[in-house]
Amino acid sequence: MREKKSAETRAKILEAALELFREKGFAETSMREVANRAKVATGLAYYYFASKDVIVHDFYQKAKSDLAPLLDAAQKGKKLEARLAAIIQVKFKYFEPNRKFLGALMGHAADPANPLSPFAPESKEVREQDLAQFVRALEETETTVPADMAAHLPKILWMYQMGLILFWIYDRSEGQARTMKLLDASVRMVSVLIRLGSLPLMKPARKTVLELVEILES
Helix, strand or coil: CHHHHHHHHHHHHHHHHHHHHHHHCCCCCCHHHHHHHHCCCHHHHHHHCCCHHHHHHHHHHHHHHHHHHHHHHHCCCCCHHHHHHHHHHHHHHHHHHHHHHHHHHHHHCCCCCCCCCCCCHHHHHHHHHHHHHHHHHHHHCCCCCCCCCCCCHHHHHHHHHHHHHHHHHCCCCHHHHHHHHHHHHHHHHHHHHHHHHCCHHHHHHHHHHHHHHHHHHC
16 A cells, blocks of 8 residues: 555656646756645655656656557568658657657757766666667568678667657647658668668678767767
8 A cells, every 4th residue: 555655656746747847848847846746745756756867767767668568569560661660650659748848858968978868878778678679670570681780770770760759859840740751751761771781782881881870879
């Protein structure tokens, strides 16, 4: 009974924080305001979440758990293009209620050195789940991947996804229609490039791509 009540209180504080982040922005929201919105004492809010950063990481972990079955369900068919589109569309649908909050957060945590950044070491567990989905998509569609690209292609696809999500966050078109068009066109292009990249004649181009990936990762 006590554990259930504790979980409910934690969830209530998290939801109150997300509401305020959406309304006011991450930087502009204080823990006191979060406590007031959740109708709990400020000390109790700090008991469950030592800081706003902890709240955001809790949000990341919740998203990781919620998305797991949704992403599994999206992994259907033998066409890589369809799989990639489905994976990214699941993210758009799930994060839609928090799109404004994510926009405010990106402005605050754009630096990869920031522990809230999706590129930060602190976000590794969430990032690895994403990478595993791209690995699965490549394997289950029997996509030919050259040996020199095998370890890097899931990371490249993850960065492609992050670029689309960033575009989606700031897309002001009705229903983010521009993002949907970009996804449809770019996912076809990515699929074609992967197929072409497996050709022996493309080895010099792959070498250049790998050099760029290494620069980005460093």
